[in-house]
Amino acid sequence: MLLNKQLTVEWLALLDGIAGTLNPIHDEIFQAHPTTYYWSTYQSEWAIVLSFRTAAELRRLYPRLLQHAITTFGSTDVMRFLGRRVPLSGEIPKRFAGEVVSDLHERQEGVRIKHRLNDNSVKLYDKAFTIVGNVLRAEATINNVDDFRVYRPKEGGPR
Numbered sequence: 001m002l003l004n005k006q007l008t009v010e011w012l013a014l015l016d017g018i019a020g021t022l023n024p025i026h027d028e029i030f031q032a033h034p035t036t037y038y039w040s041t042y043q044s045e046w047a048i049v050l051s052f053r054t055a056a057e058l059r060r061l062y063p064r065l066l067q068h069a070i071t072t073f074g075s076t077d078v079m080r081f082l083g084r085r086v087p088l089s090g091e092i093p094k095r096f097a098g099e100v101v102s103d104l105h106e107r108q109e110g111v112r113i114k115h116r117l118n119d120n121s122v123k124l125y126d127k128a129f130t131i132v133g134n135v136l137r138a139e140a141t142i143n144n145v146d147d148f149r150v151y152r153p154k155e156g157g158p159r
Contacts, residue, residue, distance in 0.1 A: 015039050045141045052134040062111070062126045062136065066104065069113045069124060075100040082117040083148040098147075119143035 019037050020026070027034075052058040076086045078100050087093065098118045105112045112125035120142050127135040142148075 012039065041142075041145065043143050045139060047137060047139040050136045050138075052136065055134050058126055058134055058136060065124065065136075066111060066113055069115075070102060070104060073102065073115060078102065078115040078117055078122075081115065081122055082120045084117065118147060120147055 016037060023029075052061075073081075075092060076090055079092070079096075080086050084096075085093070099116075101114075101116045103114055105114070107125075110126040112123055114121050114123045121140070123137075123139045123141070125137055127137065
């Protein structure tokens with residue numbers, strides 16, 4: 001439900017209101033040359049959490065998900081997940097100079113798989129062994145938006 005609410009928030013009005021409290025004399029400073037703020041995201045994290053009725057259900061499923069994630073997804077899949085164009089041939093583009101890494105890490109709470117392209121990543125981990133327990137969490141962490149293309153309407157154009 002929270003994710004759906006983000007689609008209806010008037011972000012410009014909300015952020016401009018916050019900016020107004022941080023810089024109350026903005027209009028006065030820029031009176032001769034009126035300007036507005038331009039908002040963008042530098043870093044973000046998106047996650048989804050799935051809760052299982054019992055830890056046993058998650059313990060049965062999770063090893064299969066890990067095996068699939070580590071044996072099925074290659075570098076080009078990770079590149080596609082994280083916004084890079086990959087030719088239909090499935091080969092890594094010749095001009096690509098980044099780094100693609102996949103790894104498993106066992107922690108006290110459970111096992112985490114992480115696919116990373118440069119500074120951005122997608123992760124999956126379980127929390128079947130904690131008091132919170134029975135939880136599967138998937139995350140996308142964006143630390144460098146330069147790897148993504150953004151398509152938006154022309155300023156002043158139709159929405």
